[in-house]
Amino acid sequence: AQKITQTQPGMFVQEKEAVTLDCTYDTSDPSYGLFWYKQPSSGEMIFLIYQGSYDQQNATEGRYSLNFQKARKSANLVISASQLGDSAMYFCAMREGAGANSKLTFGKGITLSVRP
Amino acid sequence: DAGVIQSPRHEVTEMGQEVTLRCKPISGHDYLFWYRQTMMRGLELLIYFNNNVPIDDSGMPEDRFSAKMPNASFSTLKIQPSEPRDSAVYFCASSFNWEQFFGPGTRLTVL
Numbered sequence: 001a002q003k004i005t006q007t008q009p010g011m012f013v014q015e016k017e018a019v020t021l022d023c024t025y026d027t028s029d030p031s032y033g034l035f036w037y038k039q040p041s042s043g044e045m046i047f048l049i050y051q052g053s054y055d056q057q058n059a060t061e062g063r064y065s066l067n068f069q070k071a072r073k074s075a076n077l078v079i080s081a082s083q084l085g086d087s088a089m090y091f092c093a094m095r096e097g098a099g100a101n102s103k104l105t106f107g108k109g110i111t112l113s114v115r116p
Numbered sequence: 117d118a119g120v121i122q123s124p125r126h127e128v129t130e131m132g133q134e135v136t137l138r139c140k141p142i143s144g145h146d147y148l149f150w151y152r153q154t155m156m157r158g159l160e161l162l163i164y165f166n167n168n169v170p171i172d173d174s175g176m177p178e179d180r181f182s183a184k185m186p187n188a189s190f191s192t193l194k195i196q197p198s199e200p201r202d203s204a205v206y207f208c209a210s211s212f213n214w215e216q217f218f219g220p221g222t223r224l225t226v227l
Contacts, residue, residue: 033214045207045218052214091159095214103149103172104216106159 003027004092004107011112013082020067021077021110023092033095034075035104036066040088048090051075079112087114118142120219122208128225134196137222140189141210149216150183150193151207159207165191198226 005024013019025034036048051059051066059066067076079086089111093104121140129135141148149164163173168185176183180199185191195202203226209216 037218043205043223044220045209047215047217050214103161103164103175105161108158 006107035093037091122219132197137193139208145210149209153205
């Protein structure tokens with residue numbers, strides 16, 4: 001089974017509107033972390049937001065928030081007030097285990113296009 | 117800080133040639149990761165190091181691939197001999213806690 005599933009093939013959003021990018025995960029480890037990265041057309045990987053499995057509140061970083069639903073094993077990224085510069089590929093990733101440093105497993109990614 | 121540095125940024129080579137990709141992690145980071153990104157397989161971890169020691173190389177596809185980290189500030193990923201299916205973007209990342217910082221990547225094309 002895939003550990004990280006991102007099924008939306010491509011998303012479009014109007015500038016200044018909010019958009020939700022879906023991510024579901026699969027793990028039997030009670031301790032894990034979930035990440036979102038942005039990859040613009042220039043190719044670099046940019047860290048956006050992190051959610052730990054024991055975190056009581058949903059993570060937020062500026063216009064980014066993570067809708068963490070543990071029972072459903074979903075970790076959707078919400079981008080508020082979309083900007084043209086948000087057009088990029090977005091990857092959800094998971095770290096399993098209690099160690100802060102371990103390998104990340106990435107989903108296939110979602111393409112987001114912001115329309116003016 | 118300059119961030120994670122990778123070289124070369126682009127590499128075009130012919131099948132059968134040896135290719136060496138280089139990475140300089142962020143100073144003070146004790147973990148280093150090598151990833152490969154392709155359209156077909158997405159972003160996949162090849163190998164990672166902790167304090168210069170390889171911890172998990174289960175993602176290394178074949179014996180043609182090898183990685184070393186001789187010191188805390190330098191790592192190499194070598195492909196010998198290279199094949200067209202090795203064409204991909206290779207990322208190096210480093211970390212000292214849960215956040216991994218990625219380099220700009222090396223785009224490898226094997227003809």
